[in-house]
Amino acid sequence: MKIRLSIIKLILCSILILCLHNGNSYALTSNSITPSVIIGPNFADLAEDVINSVVNISTTQVVSNNDSSPSIPNDQSIPDFYKDWLEKNKESQKKTFSSLGSGFIIDESGIIVTNAHVIKGADEIEVIFSDGIKLKAELIGKDIKTDIAVLKVNPEKEQSLKALKFGSSEELRVGDWVLAIGNPFGLGGTVTAGIVSAMNRDINAGPYDDFIQTDASINKGNSGGPLFNVNGEVIGINSAIISTSGGSVGIGFAIPSNTAIDIIDQLNEFGETKRGWLGVRIQIVTEEIAESLGLKVNQGALVADVDIPSPASRAGIKAGDVIVSFGGIEIKEMRELPKVVAQTKIGSTVNVSIIRNGKNINKRVRVDRLDEKELEIASLEVDLADESEYIDELGFALSKISASMIEKYNLEANEKGLIVSGINSSSDAYLRGLREGDIIIRIVPKPVLLNVEQFIRIIDIYRQQNKSLMLLHVKRGSNMIKIFPIKIN
Structure with a gap:
């Protein structure tokens, strides 16, 4: 009996051990995940090879505080020693400011690249090399828009410079x-x-x-x-x-x-940059604008206005067009277009693909040079117009641009469209950016607005077509022109 019990216990223990073994084996082979070990590269050799081509940039700017300095009188009765004292005092009013930055060698002749903001306002630029040699630098040119500056130093006879190479x-x-x-x-x-x-x-x-x-x-x-x-x-x-x-x-x-x-x-x-110029003012194609224009996807750059004359106007590009390709390069986002145009060779002719009224149209554009003169956007403050019609469902009032309106609002004589003479601050139009004093040139892609009745007729047609949005081509001040998507309630 005892022998039989011992055999039974032995069998049960064997089964238990086998189960545990199988369970552990499954856990190791079927459920275990061996983590990937990421080992960072050893940068020691790389750093040793390039570090001597990186330089320190030290700049000095001298600022004269003339307001606090007494003027030196031109009077023979004033003793010379007093004039000398005034001159020395004037010199002591000059303040020197210094700043530090970095740069790197791109040519063995002494061409160095840095940021434009590093050398901004500098009277003197000094380049300090890794071996301690200090050399005065000359500014070859700078581009504030991309924050890049190019310097030139004259290396000493025994000095050997190593240029760095650019990658993609x-x-x-x-x-x-x-x-x-x-x-x-x-x-x-x-x-x-x-x-x-x-x-x-x-x-x-x-x-x-x-x-x-x-x-x-x-x-x-x-x-x-x-x-x-x-x-x-x-x-x-x-x-x-x-x-x-x-x-x-x-x-x-x-x-x-x-x-x-x-x-x-x-x-x-x-010594300067030469950028391509198209002559359009653009904005983002939002989902609402894409829907209103019948676009399948909200991509490209929406043309809010076209400069006249310009490459765009000569090619027949109009406000309300959506530029989706320039020179064979797809424009997915609005901000891509200025960069692509700027990098295009001046005088070259490129293909521009646009979408107008839901149709794809190709234009040939000859790229001109960008005028770097910045345009100041003027603000326009107005009072409510006397001759206005309030459109209750839209939440703003419109007035025809008559001779009296031109005088009252100080508008240009050839101004086209309708002026927003009042707006409800809780309206959809206000929340989307429309303001008093804005000039609604037209409802895209309709013709230029001549009177309020024409505006209301277009709205009625849109309602009959079950459209929920309209695109207002709006001018603000002397320069800003934009397209606003406004809900039609």
């Missing part, structure tokens, strides 16, 4: 390793590493924003320094950071090399 920023991918070298807080030759956090960032720094975002540590003084890929090629110029403390919080921005190369070449050759 278009080949970068989010997650790629990058290396930054610069002069943060005056600590030259500082190397930091990180990854590409994002591409094509727009931080409202300029009209051609297309930054590389990186978490490599970038601080004050890093501006103008290079951002390298793992091959030791410059794929960006460190330019800006976002920070609440003034120091790095892992959000830095670099100008892509593919943007910088063309600007650098132009500055080096001409």
Whole structure:
């Protein structure tokens, strides 16, 4: 009996051990996940190879405080010693400001690239090399819109400069390793590493924003320094950071090399940039605008106005058109068009694809040179007009532009359209940006408005067609022209 019980216990134990073994085996083979081990690259060889081509930029600006300096009287009765004292006192009123930045060598002859804001207002620019040699630099040219400047130094006879090579920023991918070298807080030759956090960032720094975002540590003084890929090629110029403390919080921005190369070449050759010009004012194609225009997707650049004369006007491009391709390059977002046009060779003729009234149309445009003169957008303040008709369902009043209106609102003699003489601040039109004093030129794509009755007739037709939105072609002040999508209640 005892033997039988022992055998039974032995069998039960064997079954239990087998079950446990099978369970463990399943857990190891079927449910286990072997984590990927990511090992960062060794940047030591790369840093050693390129660090001597990165320089420190020191600038000096002298500011005279003339208001606090007594004038030197031109009077023979004043003793010379007093005049000398006044002259010395005037000199002592001059204040010297200095700043630090970074740069890098792109040509052995002494051509150096940095940021335009690094040398802004500088009376003297000094380049400090890794071996301690200091040389005065001459400004070859700068481009404020892209924040790039090109300098020239004359190397000493025994000095050998090594130029860095540019790589293609278009080949970068989010997650790629990058290396930054610069002069943060005056600590030259500082190397930091990180990854590409994002591409094509727009931080409202300029009209051609297309930054590389990186978490490599970038601080004050890093501006103008290079951002390298793992091959030791410059794929960006460190330019800006976002920070609440003034120091790095892992959000830095670099100008892509593919943007910088063309600007650098132009500055080096001409001392200035020569950009292409189309002559249109554009805005974003929102979902509502796309729906109103009958577009399948909300992409491209909506033409709000066309300069006359301009390449666009000569080609027959009109307000309300949506530019979806320029020179064979697809325009997915509005902000892509200015960059593509700017990089187009002046005098060249390109194909421009537009959508008008739901149809695809191709235009041939000869690109001119952009006039760098900035246009100031004037504000227009008005009172309620006496001759106006309030459209209750839209929440604003309209008036015809008569001779009395031109005088009252100080408008141009040839102004076309209807003026917004009053608007309800809780209306959809107001919430979408329409304001008193705005001139509604037309309802896109209809003709120019001549009177309020014409405006109301178009609204009635839209309601019969079950349209929920209309596009108002609006002028504000002397320069701003925009298209507003307004709900039809």
